[in-house]
Every structure is written in C-alpha cells, then in structure tokens.
Amino acid sequence: MADTERDELSGVETTGHEWDGIKELNNPLPRWWLWTFYACIAWALVYTIFYPAWPMIHGATKGILGYSSRANLSRSVAEAHQAQAQYVEQIRSLPLEQIRDNPTLFEFAVAGGRSAFAVNCVQCHGSGAAGGKGYPNLNDDDWLWGGSLEAIHTTLEHGVRYEADPQTRMSLMPAFGRDGILDARQIDDTAEYVRSLSKLPHDADAAARGAKVFAEQCAVCHGADGGGNREVGAPSLRDAIWLYGGDKATIVETITNARRGVMPAWSGKLDEATIKQLALYVHSLGGGEQAAGEKAP
Amino acid sequence: MAVPNKIDPPEAAVEHLEVAPVNKREDRKLYKARVKIFPKRARGFFRTLKWRVMAITLAIYYLTPWIRWDRGPGAPDQAVLIDLPARRFYFFFIEIWPQEFFYVAGLLIMAGIGLFLVTSTVGRAWCGYTCPQTVWVDLFLVVERRIEGDRAARIRLEQAPWSLDKLRKRVSKHAIWLLIGLATGGAWVFYFADAPTLAAQLIHFAAPPVAWTTIGILTATTYVFGGLMREQVCTYMCPWPRIQAAMLDEDSLVVTYNDWRGEPRSRHQKAQHEAGHEVGDCVDCNQCVAVCPMGIDIRDGQQLECITCALCIDACDGVMDKVGQPRGLISYATLKDYNASTRETPVHTSLRSLVRPRTIIYATVWSLAGLAMLYALLTRDRLDINVLHDRNPVAVRLSDGTIRNGYTVKLLNMKEGERRFRLSLEGLPGALMTRSDTDAPPAPSLEIAVPSDDLRMVKVYVTAPPAATDEAETPLRFVVRDTADTESAAYKSHFARP
Numbered sequence: 028m029a030d031t032e033r034d035e036l037s038g039v040e041t042t043g044h045e046w047d048g049i050k051e052l053n054n055p056l057p058r059w060w061l062w063t064f065y066a067c068i069a070w071a072l073v074y075t076i077f078y079p080a081w082p083m084i085h086g087a088t089k090g091i092l093g094y095s096s097r098a099n100l101s102r103s104v105a106e107a108h109q110a111q112a113q114y115v116e117q118i119r120s121l122p123l124e125q126i127r128d129n130p131t132l133f134e135f136a137v138a139g140g141r142s143a144f145a146v147n148c149v150q151c152h153g154s155g156a157a158g159g160k161g162y163p164n165l166n167d168d169d170w171l172w173g174g175s176l177e178a179i180h181t182t183l184e185h186g187v188r189y190e191a192d193p194q195t196r197m198s199l200m201p202a203f204g205r206d207g208i209l210d211a212r213q214i215d216d217t218a219e220y221v222r223s224l225s226k227l228p229h230d231a232d233a234a235a236r237g238a239k240v241f242a243e244q245c246a247v248c249h250g251a252d253g254g255g256n257r258e259v260g261a262p263s264l265r266d267a268i269w270l271y272g273g274d275k276a277t278i279v280e281t282i283t284n285a286r287r288g289v290m291p292a293w294s295g296k297l298d299e300a301t302i303k304q305l306a307l308y309v310h311s312l313g314g315g316e317q318a319a320g321e322k323a324p
Numbered sequence: 325m326a327v328p329n330k331i332d333p334p335e336a337a338v339e340h341l342e343v344a345p346v347n348k349r350e351d352r353k354l355y356k357a358r359v360k361i362f363p364k365r366a367r368g369f370f371r372t373l374k375w376r377v378m379a380i381t382l383a384i385y386y387l388t389p390w391i392r393w394d395r396g397p398g399a400p401d402q403a404v405l406i407d408l409p410a411r412r413f414y415f416f417f418i419e420i421w422p423q424e425f426f427y428v429a430g431l432l433i434m435a436g437i438g439l440f441l442v443t444s445t446v447g448r449a450w451c452g453y454t455c456p457q458t459v460w461v462d463l464f465l466v467v468e469r470r471i472e473g474d475r476a477a478r479i480r481l482e483q484a485p486w487s488l489d490k491l492r493k494r495v496s497k498h499a500i501w502l503l504i505g506l507a508t509g510g511a512w513v514f515y516f517a518d519a520p521t522l523a524a525q526l527i528h529f530a531a532p533p534v535a536w537t538t539i540g541i542l543t544a545t546t547y548v549f550g551g552l553m554r555e556q557v558c559t560y561m562c563p564w565p566r567i568q569a570a571m572l573d574e575d576s577l578v579v580t581y582n583d584w585r586g587e588p589r590s591r592h593q594k595a596q597h598e599a600g601h602e603v604g605d606c607v608d609c610n611q612c613v614a615v616c617p618m619g620i621d622i623r624d625g626q627q628l629e630c631i632t633c634a635l636c637i638d639a640c641d642g643v644m645d646k647v648g649q650p651r652g653l654i655s656y657a658t659l660k661d662y663n664a665s666t667r668e669t670p671v672h673t674s675l676r677s678l679v680r681p682r683t684i685i686y687a688t689v690w691s692l693a694g695l696a697m698l699y700a701l702l703t704r705d706r707l708d709i710n711v712l713h714d715r716n717p718v719a720v721r722l723s724d725g726t727i728r729n730g731y732t733v734k735l736l737n738m739k740e741g742e743r744r745f746r747l748s749l750e751g752l753p754g755a756l757m758t759r760s761d762t763d764a765p766p767a768p769s770l771e772i773a774v775p776s777d778d779l780r781m782v783k784v785y786v787t788a789p790p791a792a793t794d795e796a797e798t799p800l801r802f803v804v805r806d807t808a809d810t811e812s813a814a815y816k817s818h819f820a821r822p
Contacts, residue, residue, distance in 0.1 A: 057556060058356060155714075155716025156717075157716065164720065166717055166728075167721065169723040266723035266725075267721055268723050311760070313728065314722075
C-alpha cells in the first residue's frame with residue numbers, strides 16, 4: 028500500500044482492516060519486543076544444533092549434545108530399579124509373614140504384586156482378580172488349594188495340574204460319564220444331590236438316590252458332607268460359590284466330563300521376590316486366610 | 325477565580341523544562357525505540373500519600389512472614405504460611421486444606437468485583453498506588469535519585485562520557501538495585517517455609533535448591549522490571565491497563581488536565597495578555613511531564629499509559645502556588661464534570677460523585693461475597709469423609725452367600741489433636757464392616773483414630789446378606805461422627821450385587 032491510512036482520533040496507522048466501521052489500529056510495538064522475537068528465532072536455530080531436530084530421510088539429526096529421550100528413559104528405569112533394590116532384596120530373603128508385618132515392605136510388595144499381576148495373571152483371573160468361569164475369583168474367601176500366604180505362594184510357584192512341574196498341585200477328577208463309571212440317570216441324581224447340599228432348589232427323591240452315588244464316588248475327595256478338601260483341590264459343594272456354575276446342566280456336565288483347570292507354575296518364569304509379592308498381593312485382596320499356627324481372625 | 329487579568333504573575337519563579345512525552349502522536353512508528361525517562365521528584369499531597377502507601381505495602385510484604393502465631397505443639401507457628409509439601413495454607417487463625425481452595429476462588433471473585441468497584445470510583449488507583457510494579461519502581465527511583473541526583477543531574481550523567489565517577493555511580497546504583505531484588509526474592513520464599521529456620525539455612529548456604537532458584541528468579545525479575553523496564557512493563561506487558569480502561573465510565577475519578585482553564589497555554593502570559601490575546605492558566609512549564617514516571621503528557625488527555633499516580637497534580641499544584649493561581653489545573657475529576665466545566669462555570673468534582681447506582685451495586689455484591697465467605701468459613705466442618713467404591717470387582721460373593729463390597733474410605737481430621745471418629749452405615753440393614761488392616765470381627769460400625777490435622781485412609785469391606793440388596797445397586801451412606809462432639813459428615817455411595 029502506497030499511502031497508509033491514519034486513524035484520526037489517535038493518529039495511529041491502521042492496518043487497512045475494517046469491520047462495520049471499526050478499524051484495526053497498527054499500534055507501535057516496542058523495539059525490544061522485536062529484538063526478543065529475533066532472539067527467539069536465533070535461539071531456536073542454535074537449539075537445533077545441540078539437540079535432535081531436523082528430520083532427514085533416515086531418522087533425524089542427532090545434535091551435538093547427544094541427547095536422547097530413550098536413553099534418558101533407560102537411565103530412569105535403571106535408577107528406579109536401583110532404588111527398589113533394597114526392598115526387593117529384603118522381600119527375597121524374609122519370610123512372607125515378616126514382610127506382611129512390616130508396613131513399608133508390605134506396601135511395596137502389594138504395589139509390586141499388583142503390577143506383576145497386571146502383566147502375568149489378568150489374562151485368566153481378570154484385571155480385578157475376579158476370575159470367570161473356570162478361573163477362580165481371588166477376592167472371595169473360597170480357596171481350592173488354601174488361602175494362607177504359604178498356600179498361595181505354593182500355588183504360584185508350582186501351578187495347578189501343570190505337568191512340567193513335578194511338585195505341581197495335582198488331582199484329577201474322573202470323567203464319570205465319559206468314562207462310563209456312572210450312567211446318565213446316576214449323574215442326574217448326583218447333580219440333584221449336589222444342588223441340595225448348597226440348599227438350591229432340587230428334586231428331593233432324586234437327591235436321596237444321588238446321595239448314595241455321592242457317598243460311593245465323590246465323598247473320597249469332596250468329603251462326606253460335600254465340604255471339599257484342599258489337599259486335593261476339591262471344592263466345597265456346600266457354599267454359594269461355583270467355579271463353573273451351579274445350575275443343573277452345568278453340574279451334569281461337570282460330573283460327566285470332569286473339570287481339570289490348569290494354572291502354570293511361575294517359579295523359573297518369575298523371580299522369587301516377584302512371586303512373593305504376588306502372593307502378598309493376592310492375599311491382600313480380601314479373602315486372605317491366616318496360616319494354621321496364627322491367631323484366628 | 326481565574327480571570328485573564330494577571331498583573332504581575334511571578335512566572336520567573338517557575339522553571340520551564342524542555343521535555344517531550346514518550347508517546348507523542350507524531351512520533352508513532354511501527355517498531356519504536358524506547359525513549360528513556362528521567363522522572364523528576366515531585367512534592368505534594370499525593371507524593372506524601374504515595375510514600376505512606378509504599379511504606380505500608382513494603383512493610384506488609386517484608387515483615388508478614390516473621391509474624392508468629394501459636395497453633396499448639398507440632399503445628400507451624402508462622403502466621404502466614406503456604407506449606408506446599410504438607411498442602412496446607414495458614415492465615416492467622418484460618419487453616420485451609422487443598423479441597424477448601426474454593427476460599428481462594430472466593431477471594432479472587434472478591435478481588436474481581438473489588439477491581440470493578442475501585443475502577444468505577446477512583447479509576448486506576450491500583451496501578452498508581454499499590455501495584456507492586458509501581459511501588460518497586462518508586463523504591464528503585466529513590467535509590468537512583470540518592471546516587472545520581474534528580475532529573476537534570478541524571479540526564480547530564482547519562483550524556484556524560486564514561487568516567488570513574490559515572491562508573492562509581494552506575495555500579496553502586498545497580499548493586500543496590502540487585503540487593504533490593506535479592507531482599508524481595510528472599511522475602512518471597514519465607515512465605516513458603518518457616519522464616520527463621522529458612523533464614524538460618526540461607527545464611528549457612530544450607531537452604532534447599534528450590535529456595536535459591538526462587539530467590540534467583542525473583543531477584544532477576546525485580547531488578548529487570550523495577551530497575552530496567554519500568555514503564556515498559558505497564559504499557560506493553562500488563563493486561564491490566566486494557567481491562568481497567570474498559571471499566572472506566574464518565575463518573576470515574578481520573579487524573580484530568582482541565583484544559584477549559586489551562587488553554588491556550590503560554591509561557592509568556594504577561595506579554596500575551598498585554599497584547600490582547602486570551603491566555604489560560606497553563607504556563608507550559610512541562611513540570612507535569614517531567615515528574616511523570618510513564619513519561620507522558622497528561623495535557624494530551626486520558627491515555628492508556630497513565631497509571632493515575634497523580635504526581636502531575638502535585639507538580640502542577642506547586643507551580644500554580646508559585647504563580648498565584650488556584651490549585652487544580654490538573655486534578656482528579658470525572659469526565660462528566662470535566663465536560664460540564666467552563667472557565668466561567670467550573671464544576672468541581674466532589675466525593676459525592678462516587679456514590680451512584682453502579683458503585684452501590686458493586687459495593688453490595690462485594691460485601692455479600694465477603695459475608696458469604698466469612699459465614700462459610702466460620703461454620704465449616706473440620707472433619708470430612710471421602711469414599712471410593714472398588715471398581716474392579718464391584719462386588720464379591722462370599723462362600724456363605726453374603727455379598728461383599730470394598731471401599732477406600734478417607735477420613736479427614738482438620739483440627740489439631742488426634743480425634744476418634746465412628747464410621748457407620750445408613751440404608752443397608754444387616755450390613756457389617758471390617759477393616760483390612762485389623763483382624764477385628766465384623767461390626768455394624770467402626771471406630772477409627774485419625775491423627776492431628778491429617779488424613780487417614782482405611783480399606784473397609786462391607787458385607788450384607790443377599791436379602792438386603794434387592795436392586796442391582798442399593799444406595800448407601802457412610803456417616804462419620806466425632807466421638808467427642810456432634811460434628812459429622814456423610815458420603816453417598818452404593819452397594820452393588822455381583
């Protein structure tokens with residue numbers, strides 16, 4: 028523009044922009060402001076020399092300071108591991124009960140157990156450890172193989188029905204129907220009896236017949252009263268919790284084909300400290316039990 | 325009154341200065357080099373007032389952290405303390421927790437309305453008298469004047485070639501400025517830690533790095549803003565002038581050059597008058613421009629740069645006294661009165677103009693906000709409860725058929741001294757509670773001790789028979805009561821079925 032317009036009232040140049048008679052004034056900026064702007068541009072250019080900046084065909088320029096956010100991350104992680112080392116070492120060496128009674132260690136262990144659980148266990152037990160059909164809920168007070176710290180720890184170390192580990196928790200329920208031990212009628216009666224144990228609606232006559240079958244075939248593991256046996260991981264049939272379901276059809280299916288849930292052994296895959304942390308975490312979820320020698324809750 | 329009838333005005337007694345305002349219309353350029361300002365010392369009513377305001381505000385700033393206030397054992401005994409690590413704010417008898425930060429929001433609302441009120445009545449009084457930028461620039465100018473002399477001497481020194489004397493003056497000026505900056509930054513950190521302890525740490529170079537960093541930054545900003553940038557901060561960096569200017573109306577008191585009385589200005593009043601020309605009261609001595617810390621000419625009218633410090637009023641009143649004219653050629657006046665005034669019928673602005681519907685409404689709203697906050701503060705609870713329902717799993721069925729929900733309960737004891745709270749449930753018949761951190765048997769309520777002025781987090785399991793929960797979610801209230809008095813709080817939550 029050859030001639031710039033000046034606002035009459037203020038004497039300031041206008042930018043030539045006008046909206047409904049309102050003109051935009053081009054008020055003067057202080058020169059130091061302009062220099063600050065140039066200094067920022069210069070700073071940005073210098074920055075690109077020292078730090079990774081310009082994109083090239085393969086990666087970007089490295090910058091002469093050799094800064095790398097990835098290397099910084101590795102360093103931070105290493106520092107974090109180092110800071111945790113003393114707790115991890117104590118957890119590795121101390122018995123579980125002592126860890127639980129030390130508030131600092133316990134807090135650390137539960138936090139570590141939570142994150143290890145999120146990586147290794149949630150695939151079956153769910154992110155809240157609430158389980159699902161065939162996968163036990165670890166929040167409740169019902170334990171197949173025991174809910175004390177030691178029992179949970181053993182289960183974690185050696186797994187359940189995990190053949191690669193010779194010390195794994197092992198028991199095999201017979202497939203009563205598939206292997207022809209019981210006929211369909213007997214299985215049906217037994218299912219009625221099992222439902223009667225936990226006071227679910229049932230056919231009393233069939234249940235009475237089923238009681239005999241139960242005493243012969245099932246009581247060995249599940250107990251004469253159906254209360255279960257943790258030595259062999261036989262669930263209580265008297266409580267309100269069903270691992271696979273408590274409806275008639277599911278019970279019939281269970282008796283016919285048996286249930287043989289598998290959990291991998293974690294010793295060898297995870298280090299001892301992590302397994303202990305997992306045991307403490309699972310024990311803290313609300314259903315943890317005292318060991319036999321400890322005072323009753 | 326001022327009539328064009330000056331027999332022998334002692335004009336000779338008035339010093340005429342050659343000084344151009346920095347924002348002269350003709351000089352406006354796209355990028356403007358800064359014009360250095362050498363404000364002359366002013367004397368008079370407003371200068372005295374400003375000295376007093378400066379003394380009071382600086383005393384408040386520097387001394388407040390040293391006031392002690394006994395809060396009992398274990399609690400800080402500093403009257404005003406922002407305890408960031410412990411997340412507490414102490415103000416004499418008031419203690420604010422982070423969740424009570426809305427009191428600060430309330431203060432901000434009051435400050436906002438207060439700004440409306442002050443601006444609509446007395447214009448930019450904040451800028452002219454109490455803004456830290458103004459107060460510190462004033463302080464820095466005192467130092468400058470003591471070392472380098474008043475305006476004329478300073479201009480001479482500025483233009484003089486470098487000499488040992490100039491170097492000595494400049495070095496000592498900047499050194500004292502930096503010391504003031506250091507004291508300013510130093511005082512700031514005392515608000516965030518126990519002042520005597522931190523002072524001892526600073527003396528022994530054992531203070532935490534954050535204290536040094538803060539002092540360093542504030543020393544730099546005080547020195548740069550107060551010593552070097554001065555009026556540039558107000559004109560170019562501060563949004564306040566723009567906001568305040570928009571809130572002035574024609575009844576607001578602003579520093580006004582009464583041109584109906586002053587114009588046509590003349591340096592040779594007697595000669596002009598004798599020649600038969602009309603002359604105003606302004607002797608064009610430029611004293612008003614010389615004393616202006618913003619470097620502007622108030623005779624150009626109201627302008628963005630004017631911080632209404634009123635020093636030009638003092639300067640002009642002094643000149644009017646000398647020439648034997650009534651004071652008030654430059655005065656606080658409203659735009660309405662200014663417009664209504666003529667030489668023959670001047671309208672003097674009285675304090676009555678401050679009372680009008682707009683200011684009454686602002687004052688009322690401001691007072692109501694203050695009273696509401698005061699009421700909230702005096703009746704606030706000193707215990708609180710927060711409950712977080714476990715989300716995963718929301719509910720667990722236990723082997724005996726009962727249903728268990730987990731909650732993270734946070735109990736806040738905002739008083740000094742340990743208190744024992746009783747936590748109970750409402751809305752869920754037959755519900756029992758257990759704590760994850762004790763082996764106590766399930767009970768309908770729990771007694772929980774919360775340490776002095778602290779928060780206690782407890783994992784609570786609530787179990788209820790299935791019959792108590794017909795709905796997928798049953799509303800549930802956690803109620804906490806102080807076992808020693810009647811204070812209580814409640815939190816609405818719910819109980820879920822699996």
